[in-house]
Amino acid sequence: MSEQSSALKAAPNSGRREPGSSPTAQATDDGFVRIVDVVKKFGETTAVRGVNLSVKKGELFALLGSSGCGKSTLLRMLAGLETVTEGQILIDGEDLAKMPPYNRPVNMMFQSYALFPHMSVESNVAYGLKQEGVKGGELKDRVHNALSLVQMAQYAKRKPHQLSGGQQQRVALARSLVKRPKLLLLDEPMSALDKQIRQRTQIELVNILDSVGVTCIMVTHDQEEAMTMANRLAVMSEGQIVQLGTPHEVYEYPNSRFSAQFIGSTNLFDGNVVEDEPDHVFVESTELPVRLYVSHGITGPLGMPVTISVRPERIALTRKPPEGAYNWGRGRVTNIAYMGGYTLYHVTLDSGKVVVANLSSLAIGEIDSPTFDDEVYVRWSASAGVVLTS
Ligand SMILES: Nc1ncnc2c1ncn2[C@@H]1O[C@H](COP(=O)(O)OP(=O)(O)O)[C@@H](O)[C@H]1O
Numbered sequence: 001m002s003e004q005s006s007a008l009k010a011a012p013n014s015g016r017r018e019p020g021s022s023p024t025a026q027a028t029d030d031g032f033v034r035i036v037d038v039v040k041k042f043g044e045t046t047a048v049r050g051v052n053l054s055v056k057k058g059e060l061f062a063l064l065g066s067s068g069c070g071k072s073t074l075l076r077m078l079a080g081l082e083t084v085t086e087g088q089i090l091i092d093g094e095d096l097a098k099m100p101p102y103n104r105p106v107n108m109m110f111q112s113y114a115l116f117p118h119m120s121v122e123s124n125v126a127y128g129l130k131q132e133g134v135k136g137g138e139l140k141d142r143v144h145n146a147l148s149l150v151q152m153a154q155y156a157k158r159k160p161h162q163l164s165g166g167q168q169q170r171v172a173l174a175r176s177l178v179k180r181p182k183l184l185l186l187d188e189p190m191s192a193l194d195k196q197i198r199q200r201t202q203i204e205l206v207n208i209l210d211s212v213g214v215t216c217i218m219v220t221h222d223q224e225e226a227m228t229m230a231n232r233l234a235v236m237s238e239g240q241i242v243q244l245g246t247p248h249e250v251y252e253y254p255n256s257r258f259s260a261q262f263i264g265s266t267n268l269f270d271g272n273v274v275e276d277e278p279d280h281v282f283v284e285s286t287e288l289p290v291r292l293y294v295s296h297g298i299t300g301p302l303g304m305p306v307t308i309s310v311r312p313e314r315i316a317l318t319r320k321p322p323e324g325a326y327n328w329g330r331g332r333v334t335n336i337a338y339m340g341g342y343t344l345y346h347v348t349l350d351s352g353k354v355v356v357a358n359l360s361s362l363a364i365g366e367i368d369s370p371t372f373d374d375e376v377y378v379r380w381s382a383s384a385g386v387v388l389t390s
């Protein structure tokens, strides 16, 4: 796993990366949670296709992917709610399949929170503990501590319908944490909240989880949520992990067109390799009048088709033609979208290719900024691009 992260981090500068090298992590012995060659089939449907993953103790890990890619199925197997068709799941070195359900050190918080509507907040939180036989002063203390942790102690007597969505979510979290699980599983924990509350709750949730120190695996289809909350994340597609790394690694060094487009937005230029050295590569594209120059190499024959990804915030707009012999194009501004803190410029190049540049609105106010239909040049540096071979 750590080899995987450092390989990703080093990719743009340290030269060659094998095209098609496995993006899936090798489960290592140091993982607190180890998912080894796990497959899940539902009849004809294969929901999870050979996943290997290690999650470290205390880590907040996100499974990220679009609907139907197998995230919830993987989480449900971790919770012991589904059996694995093939492979193995180990938690703290113990095989999950061999643990009796009541003894599994795992707790899952559901998308709908699944609070009992007729019970008060404190009864909801106490429910699981009572079933374990906890009672008296200990029960009271643990319920109170869990509610204090999520800042809901003053609402202990209320019923769920008397709470806001964000408050219900915190009660559900308290109910999960009160059982002191070794592993907390969250399935789309923010999906019932509206956008403004969601962003605040993301930060609160990270703070609470950090203070408890519990290992947590969460599922989300929202890339911003995964980026904000997780220490590391796995991008999933069609039942497989296609990329694994820190939010920074996955954003800056996507390993495929899929990852580059799924995490954030990007400009993709298709072309062919015309020069390939350990520290740089030149690519010719019919979409640009000059070559693309990227300051890292790849492994492959000359002429091989590749795609260069350049993030919108890495693209500069100028009125004068750039002087260099690479990484620029000429076009016209065909759309300007003011987004508040930043502005998105769409520039349609002479080739017809549309390039999106993301400019800080603050900077735009200070320069002679281009407006609609102006002729402009887009350009970027050699370190801005990432070569994608798949
Ligand atoms: N109990 C089930 N029976 C049959 N198919 C299922 C079941 N649960 C999930 N699937 C299928 O497995 C795939 C992955 O589903 P899921 O894990 O829920 O995706 P996600 O959470 O990423 O949206 C989908 O094609 C879904 O229809």
Ligand SMILES: [Mg+2]
Pocket (backbone or CB within 6 Å): 071, 072, 073, 219
């Ligand atoms: Mg799901």
